[in-house]
Amino acid sequence: MKRWTLLGAVLLLLSIAGWRLAPRLFLAGWLSAWWWCLGLVLGCWVNAWMYRLTGGAWGEAFAQLAPRLASRLPWLLLALVPVLLGVPLLYPWATDRSWLHEVAHPGFPGLWLSQPFFFGRLVVYALACWWLARGLRDPRKGRAAASLLAYAVVGTLGAVDLLMSLLPRWYSTAFGLVSLSQQALAGAALGTLAASVGPRPAPWRDLGNLLLMWTMSWAYLAFMQFLIIWAENLPREIAWYVPRMQTGWRWAGLALVLLQLAIPFSALLLRAVKDHPARLRWVAVLLLVASALNAAWTIVPSVAPENLHALWLLPLLFAGAALLFLPGRLHAEA
Amino acid sequence: MSRPALWGLMAEFATADALLAAARAAHAAGYRRAEAYSPFAVEGLAEAVGFTGSRVPLFTLLGALAGGIGGYFLQWYAAVVDFPVNVGGRPLNSWPMFVPITFEMGVLGGAFAAVIAMLVGSGLPRLRHPLFAAPDFDLAMRNRFFLCLRADEPVFDREKAEDFLRGLQPLLCVEVAA
Numbered sequence: 001m002k003r004w005t006l007l008g009a010v011l012l013l014l015s016i017a018g019w020r021l022a023p024r025l026f027l028a029g030w031l032s033a034w035w036w037c038l039g040l041v042l043g044c045w046v047n048a049w050m051y052r053l054t055g056g057a058w059g060e061a062f063a064q065l066a067p068r069l070a071s072r073l074p075w076l077l078l079a080l081v082p083v084l085l086g087v088p089l090l091y092p093w094a095t096d097r098s099w100l101h102e103v104a105h106p107g108f109p110g111l112w113l114s115q116p117f118f119f120g121r122l123v124v125y126a127l128a129c130w131w132l133a134r135g136l137r138d139p140r141k142g143r144a145a146a147s148l149l150a151y152a153v154v155g156t157l158g159a160v161d162l163l164m165s166l167l168p169r170w171y172s173t174a175f176g177l178v179s180l181s182q183q184a185l186a187g188a189a190l191g192t193l194a195a196s197v198g199p200r201p202a203p204w205r206d207l208g209n210l211l212l213m214w215t216m217s218w219a220y221l222a223f224m225q226f227l228i229i230w231a232e233n234l235p236r237e238i239a240w241y242v243p244r245m246q247t248g249w250r251w252a253g254l255a256l257v258l259l260q261l262a263i264p265f266s267a268l269l270l271r272a273v274k275d276h277p278a279r280l281r282w283v284a285v286l287l288l289v290a291s292a293l294n295a296a297w298t299i300v301p302s303v304a305p306e307n308l309h310a311l312w313l314l315p316l317l318f319a320g321a322a323l324l325f326l327p328g329r330l331h332a333e334a
Numbered sequence: 335m336s337r338p339a340l341w342g343l344m345a346e347f348a349t350a351d352a353l354l355a356a357a358r359a360a361h362a363a364g365y366r367r368a369e370a371y372s373p374f375a376v377e378g379l380a381e382a383v384g385f386t387g388s389r390v391p392l393f394t395l396l397g398a399l400a401g402g403i404g405g406y407f408l409q410w411y412a413a414v415v416d417f418p419v420n421v422g423g424r425p426l427n428s429w430p431m432f433v434p435i436t437f438e439m440g441v442l443g444g445a446f447a448a449v450i451a452m453l454v455g456s457g458l459p460r461l462r463h464p465l466f467a468a469p470d471f472d473l474a475m476r477n478r479f480f481l482c483l484r485a486d487e488p489v490f491d492r493e494k495a496e497d498f499l500r501g502l503q504p505l506l507c508v509e510v511a512a
Binding site: 223226231233269 | 391395422423424428430431433434
């Protein structure tokens, strides 16, 4: 498995060429690949904590996989350093403070989005992630509940700080929830994939229904955010959707609707899919690909919506990050 | 003396496992329309009596599609054809606004279709069934398990069926009059 790690490192090194060609795009791509990997780890833990609180047989895959995913988490957290070094380049609020004049009460946003406080918060988030993911294979119920609560807060704040603040004056109160549901969906897909390639049988229909539930949750939250912003059509609010709907990224958005909602939703309605691990595996793979696309679609258009280098740079970054930060084998030796 | 018309022969068992074994034996013996009754859902019992699946999911899907399409059409017709109003410059066919109602109507249509298909497919509603006159059958709601071989299937032969059921060591074996 060392080979795969090495290949991941080589891919990331190759992607450095993107830094020379389009530095902002490179940083945004790095951030989106990083965010995707982190979401897989935390999303898998979310399902593991839920399983700990509810019991049953469905979550064995998550209880097995989550600690294995967390084994490379320290390296993953360190991989945020390039983004931290690039904060003045990536985040408009870091250098240009003129946007504060357009805000009615600039005191709090000005303080919240200031570099020292921002870096301090990121350190706290990283420590929180590390604490969350160093859970044992069978955490106590109290710990699982506390982890879920802490994850809801840290995951929301992390999404707001790292992703939402790429457009300084744009905010959506649903953004954190959309991001949390997306991570839980991706984690559930990874856990299902791990179970389907693993040696032991699992309650496949339950796993299929879990994926269906997360798919519908994400779709509902993401669509409601879109619907409200679309209906109000205010310049400050649509700023987030314009680069996603009036550039080439519209095709990524359309692909997301198909790959993360229409196709998996239709497939997961059928017991002919849910009861067969070989078929369920393909739905899980599809959802994993869609979750990577979703991470790119959520971040990159806010930074460099029309840069065509994204077409080769993003796949390189995502493949490299996946090989480097996710375990080579998804299931422990039987 | 002529016998009364027969609806079936029914055996009573004390445990779910005994019923499951009896149901499998009946299916193996060629009874394709045997019916089993238990106070709670028994894992594998439906498969044991040869229940392969129903068309309820298909009708649910059709009902959901009909409800969804109908819901969208209702909004489209009202907003575009019947009473077009310019609301804040939005297009008349504001499809994002129509999605929630379309989804809800799809759920409603699917639920209605599922319930109606389940009732029709089960032969419900009906006020009387020959089984209710059979002795002990009220215990099927409490702590007994029943297997009934129906007289209306081709392999059914009265004596053979009785021998078969008695061979399963039931608590009781009774005739169910039609």
